[in-house]
Amino acid sequence: MDPAKALKVGLAILAILVALPFLVRLWPEPLTMERIRQGFEASGLPVEGMRLAPKPSNESVSELNFMVGGVSVAVYQYDNAGTIARYQEYNRKDPGTAIVESWNLAQSLGAAVPKQTPTRCVRRGYFLLVAIGDDVATLNRVVEVFEQL
Numbered sequence: 001m002d003p004a005k006a007l008k009v010g011l012a013i014l015a016i017l018v019a020l021p022f023l024v025r026l027w028p029e030p031l032t033m034e035r036i037r038q039g040f041e042a043s044g045l046p047v048e049g050m051r052l053a054p055k056p057s058n059e060s061v062s063e064l065n066f067m068v069g070g071v072s073v074a075v076y077q078y079d080n081a082g083t084i085a086r087y088q089e090y091n092r093k094d095p096g097t098a099i100v101e102s103w104n105l106a107q108s109l110g111a112a113v114p115k116q117t118p119t120r121c122v123r124r125g126y127f128l129l130v131a132i133g134d135d136v137a138t139l140n141r142v143v144e145v146f147e148q149l
Contacts, residue, residue: 031127031149033064036075039149045069045141059083060128068142071133075146078126091121091130122146 029035033052040047050066057063060076060083067073078084100106107113120131120139124147131142 031125033062033075033077036064036127036146036149040066040068040145043145045138045145058087060087068131069133069138070135071131071138071142073129073131073142076128076130078128081126084123084126084128088121088123088128091119124149 037050040050045068048067050064053063053065056076058076059078059080061079062077064075065073076084076087078087101114101116117132117134118136118139120129120143122129122143129143129146131139133139
């Protein structure tokens with residue numbers, strides 16, 4: 001091997017070893033229920049009644065429930081990508097319902113006006129946040145806090 005090339009490789013390895021401790025600090029922490037709890041408590045939102053469910057629902061491994069300014073929030077942790085994808089789809093509005101609502105088809109046929117409670121559903125890795133409440137601004141803030149964790 002050429003001595004100049006060996007020197008360049010050696011310097012590159014040395015630079016990587018020196019930079020490694022700084023790069024490790026920049027690496028994001030893994031998302032956990034405890035980190036979610038700390039993030040919401042530090043967000044400045046009025047968090048009330050935060051608790052881990054003793055028996056998680058929706059086939060989740062763990063479930064965190066709390067209220068934020070009148071908005072009910074549930075965070076589910078899954079260990080299976082298929083299960084979390086299925087529950088994420090359950091919380092989305094299907095296209096047929098969206099068309100019926102936007103065109104007021106049900107009301108034109110004499111149905112009562114439905115009262116839909118605004119809902120936000122966000123997936124981040126193996127965590128699924130479902131927020132339900134009447135205040136859309138608070139719903140959006142809850143989603144924003146969760147996405148920034």
